[in-house]
Amino acid sequence: MKMAYSKKDLCCQCVPTKATNTMLYSLLMDPQRRPSSTGSSCCHSNTESETDPQQGVLDLSMRNSQQKHRSSESSDSEKPATVLHRLAPEHYAMIHHAASQVLIQTIDFMRKLPAFTYLPPNDQMLLLMRSWHEIVAIGVAQEKVPIDTVSVPAPPCECCTGAEMHWGGTPPPTLTMPGCILSSDLDDIQQFVMKYQSLDLDCKEAAYLKAAVLFTPVPGLAHPHYIEALQKEAQQALNEYTMMTRPLETLRFARILLMVPLLRGIKQEPITELFFRPLIANVRMEDVLRQMLFT
Template sequence: MATQASHEKCGKCQCETSHPQSILYRILNKEEQDEIRWHPQCYHPGYSISSAGCPCEGNQKVVLRTPEVTCLRASEVLLKTVTFIRNLPSFYRLPQEDQALLVEKCWAPLFVLGLAQECMDFELKVISVPSLLKKILLNQSLTDTEKGENSPGASLAEVQKMKNSLEMFWNLDICAKEYAYLKGIILFNPELPGLRFRHYVQTLQLEAQHTLMEFSSMMYNQNVGRFAWILGLLASLKAVTAESIAELFFRPILGEVNINELLLETVYFKQDLL
C-alpha cells in the first residue's frame, strides 16, 4: 500500500498546484507564484514531468525562493570551480583556444558537480507563464507579450533535471577525491568539436578515469560496479544546460552578463583575486 501511495504521489504535478476543471478559471487565474515541494521519492532517472502528465510542462518557469542567500552560495561554488581549473598545470599546457573551449563547454556540468559536493540544496517558486489565449482575453499588447517571454526564470523541466542529478550523487555518498577525479573527467572532454590538442585532452581524461577506478577499487573492496555507476551519472550532468544555470543562479545578481566571458576573464586576468 505504501508503494502504491508513493507512486500515486509521484504521478502528481511537481509544483503541487491544484488544477480546477474550469478552463476559463485556469486561463484567467491570477495566482502567479507557488512554492515547489520536491519529493525525494520522485528522484530517479526515469522520472520526468512529461511521464507524470503534468499540465505545467512547457508553460512554467521557476525562480529561487531566497535568491539573496542562494545566489551568494552559488557564486562561491562557481569560484571554487574556477579555482579547481586554475590549479591544474596540465590545463595551462593546452593552447589558449583549447582552454577557452573547455571552459565554455564544461563549466556548467562542473558547476552542478560542485553543487553536489557542497551539498547545496535550494528551494524554488513557480512563475506561471500566461498562455496565448489568456493574453488575448486580457487584451495584452505585443510589448507585454515580449516582456513575458523575456521574464526571469528557468525552465521547470530543466531544474528538475538538476535536482534529480544532485540527488543521485548524494545517494552515492561520493568523497572529495572522487569529486576531484570526476571534475578532471568532465573538464578534459576530447569529444568537443574544434579542439586542436584532442589527443592530449583525451590522455588527460583517461588518466583521470584510471585514477578514479583505482581509488574506488582500493576504498570499496574491489567494487568495480561503483566506478561504472559513478561514470554513468556524468550523463545526467550534461543534460543540464548552461542557460538554465545562469538564469536560475546568476541572473538575479548579475543581470544579463555573459557567464562565459566572466569565467574566462577570471581564469586569465583575475588571478590575483583568487
C-alpha cells in the same frame, strides 16, 4: 603514458513560429471563424429533415459532434500556462552566495591543474565553455547547496501568441524569464544532485569526476588527442582510487560514470539563470568566465 597531472592537484527568447498570413492562421486556430462547409445548404435543412428522417438524424449527429469538438478545443484553451521556477525569496541571498563560491572553486580547480594551464588559451576557453555548468552542478551537489524554488506562471506576451498557439496553448519550451527556469530543466538539475548525493562521493572522487568532465574533446581544439588522453587518465585514476578505498563496492566506478549522462542533460542556460543571472545582470556568462580564468 605518464600522468599529465599530479593526483595531489585534484583535491528566453521567444520562438519565431508566427504564421506568415495572420488572418489565415487565426482562421485555422479559431473554429468559430472557420467557414461552414454546410452553410449553403443550411436553409434547406428543415425541408430535407421533413422528407428524409434519416438525414435529420445525421444532421443532429453532426451538430452534436461539432459541439463536442468545440467544447474540447475550449477546454484545451483553458490549460494552465507553463510554470517556471525561481529561487525562494527567503533563501535567495544565501543560495546565490553559495553558488558564487562554487563557481569560484570551479575556476580555481581548473587553474590548479597543470595539464589544463599548459594548454593554449583558446583550448582552455573551449574546454571551460563546454563543461563549466556541469562542473558547477557537481559543486552544487558536493557542497549541498539547497535548490529551494518557488513556481511562477509564465506571463503571456504578444510576441509569443503565435508560438503559444503552435504549442497547443502552452508557451514553447524556450520561453523563460530572467532568473527563472522551466520545470524540466529544474528536474534535470535535481535528478543529478539526488543521484550524486546518494553515492556520497568523497572529495577525491569528485575531483577525478570533474577532471574527466573537463577534459572532453570538442571541435576546434588544437590538441584533441591530448585532451582525450587526459580524460582517460582521469577515469583510470578514479577507477584505481575507488578500488583502493572501497574494494567491496565493485560497481562503484561504473555507478559514478553513469552520472555523466545526467550531467550532459543539464543545460548551461538554466544554471546561469537560476544561480547567476541576478548577480551578472545582462553580462554574458562567457565574458564572466573568461575574466575569471585569465585574470
